[in-house]
Amino acid sequence: MNLKQKIIDIIYKKGSITVAEYMEICIPYYYANNNPFGKQGDFITAPEISQIFGELIGAWLFNQWQNAGQSQAILCEAGPGRGTLMQDILRVTAKSNFYENIEVCLIENSQNLRELQKQNIKPPQISWHDSFASLPPKPLFLVANEFFDAMPIEQYLANGDERKITSINDEFEFVPQGEVVAEKSPISLAIMEQICTHIKQYGGAAVIIDYGYKNEVQKDTLQALKEHKFVSPLEYIGEADLTALVDFLPLADIAEKLGLKTHYKTQGEFLRGLGAELRAIALCKNASNSARETILSGLERLVSPQQMGELFKVLTITN
Numbered sequence: 001m002n003l004k005q006k007i008i009d010i011i012y013k014k015g016s017i018t019v020a021e022y023m024e025i026c027i028p029y030y031y032a033n034n035n036p037f038g039k040q041g042d043f044i045t046a047p048e049i050s051q052i053f054g055e056l057i058g059a060w061l062f063n064q065w066q067n068a069g070q071s072q073a074i075l076c077e078a079g080p081g082r083g084t085l086m087q088d089i090l091r092v093t094a095k096s097n098f099y100e101n102i103e104v105c106l107i108e109n110s111q112n113l114r115e116l117q118k119q120n121i122k123p124p125q126i127s128w129h130d131s132f133a134s135l136p137p138k139p140l141f142l143v144a145n146e147f148f149d150a151m152p153i154e155q156y157l158a159n160g161d162e163r164k165i166t167s168i169n170d171e172f173e174f175v176p177q178g179e180v181v182a183e184k185s186p187i188s189l190a191i192m193e194q195i196c197t198h199i200k201q202y203g204g205a206a207v208i209i210d211y212g213y214k215n216e217v218q219k220d221t222l223q224a225l226k227e228h229k230f231v232s233p234l235e236y237i238g239e240a241d242l243t244a245l246v247d248f249l250p251l252a253d254i255a256e257k258l259g260l261k262t263h264y265k266t267q268g269e270f271l272r273g274l275g276a277e278l279r280a281i282a283l284c285k286n287a288s289n290s291a292r293e294t295i296l297s298g299l300e301r302l303v304s305p306q307q308m309g310e311l312f313k314v315l316t317i318t319n
Contacts, residue, residue, distance in 0.1 A: 003029050003238040008167045016164040016175055019222065020187075023152035029238040031110040037082050042225045042241045045146050046209070046267075046308065047085035050298030052283070054088025056274040057207060061089065061141045062098050064205035064318065073139040073204065075102040078132075079147040081113065083120035089143070090123055103127065105135055107147075132194040140204035142195060148188050148251070149210045149243040155220065156182040165234070172234040180220035183244060192254045199319050200258045206317040212246030214264055214313065221245035248315050255317045263316045267302065268309025270316075276303055 007025060011017055036042045046053040065073060077086050086104065093099050103125040108114050114128050129135060155163040157178040166175045195206055224233040226240040233242055252262045265273070280299045284292045303309040 004170075007172075007237065008170060011165070011167045016166040018162060018164050019155045020152035020185075022165050023242055026238055026242050027150055027152070028109060030241060032112055033238065036241055042227055044228075045081060045085075046302055046312070047081075047088060047145065049301050049308075050295070051088050052276055052279050052295075052299060053271070053302055054085045055092045055279060056271055056276060057085065057143055057145075057209075058089035058092040060207060060274060060316075061143065061205070062093050062096060065098050065102075065139075065141055068139055068203050068205070068319070070097065070101065071139060071203075072101050073103075073141055074105050074135055076105045076107065076135065076140055076142045078107040078142065078144040079150065080106045080108060080117055080121070083117040085143065085145055086117075086121050090121070099123070102141070103136065103138070105129055107132065132191065132198065135198060137202055139202050140195070140198050140206070142199075142204070142206040143209075144206070145209045147210070148185075148191075148208065148246045149212070150241075151185050151188040151191070151244075153183045153185045153222065153244045155180045155222065156184070172237075174234075183218065183221060183247065185244075185247070188246070189250055189254060192251045196255045196258045196260055196317065199260060199317060203319050205319065208248075208251070208315045208317070209267060209270075209312060210246040210248075211311045212248050212313050214248040214252070218245060218247065246313075248313055252315060261318045265314050266305075266310050267312035267314055268305060270314040271303050271309075 003026070007017070007022070030036070038044060038048055061075065075089070080086050086106070090099065104121065104123045106117060106126070106128050108117065108128055109130055157163060157176065158181045161176055163180060164175050165172050198204070199206060221244045222233050223244065224231050224236065224240040224242050226236050231240050248264060252264060255262050276299060280295055283295050287295060301307045
């Protein structure tokens with residue numbers, strides 16, 4: 001039985017399913033059965049665009065670890081993809097005592113991606129986890145890049161009804177019809193609670209990067225990408241990347257209620273503040289003309305307001 005038929009059968013029994021239930025079925029299947037990353041896949045993430053991204057994230061995490069007292073700690077990535085970001089973080093910190101004192105923990109549910117990560121990431125100590133609940137009791141230094149956008153959301157209409165999905169003649173439709181005025185992600189809040197509770201108890205810091213918003217009115221942000229093009233979220237079942245914009249306000253609220261400090265910036269502001277332009281200049285010094293072009297176009301894509309610089313936001317959490 002294919003995935004679409006499986007969902008139709010569930011709808012037949014229940015009458016309809018919520019948007020969150022639909023995402024909970026589709027997203028794990030998608031990551032287990034597709035190779036979504038890179039030019040040949042459905043989307044490209046920041047670490048795949050330029051090494052500058054991972055190097056600066058690594059420098060930020062290293063600095064937070066230094067400020068926290070340089071103890072034995074966890075270096076954790078949520079949703080590591082092919083492992084490109086973690087590779088860059090480890091490379092930029094390899095000659096430091098940080099590298100010798102950290103255990104790499106990867107939050108990953110896809111067995112296929114775990115196998116890929118095992119090939120690409122080879123630090124002294126590494127372990128894989130299904131959730132944050134099983135992390136060791138040590139200070140946590142976390143990066144989550146394009147992780148929360150893949151968390152299931154609930155959608156609500158102006159009259160308070162929750163938007164659902166039904167099947168008519170074996171095609172999916174949203175019901176009831178109407179404009180989405182609010183989105184919530186209870187699973188994102190539960191995960192954020194785990195992260196912040198761990199940091200509050202054992203120390204550490206986190207940097208969360210995703211496309212999203214804070215203090216802005218948002219409507220329907222559910223979207224699907226296939227081969228780098230937007231498609232309907234109700235088509236290409238299990239073959240397209242399903243995501244939604246991240247609401248950073250409730251995530252920041254959880255951290256602040258636990259007494260942690262938060263800072264919220266655009267990706268462009270964050271990377272520029274860490275010296276993205278200076279790093280690009282350094283990389284260009286001994287590069288060929290074509291490599292120099294690649295470095296500068298990658299930087300532009302990461303920090304330009306017209307590209308990822310404004311759309312992507314960064315929330316940092318420190319103890």
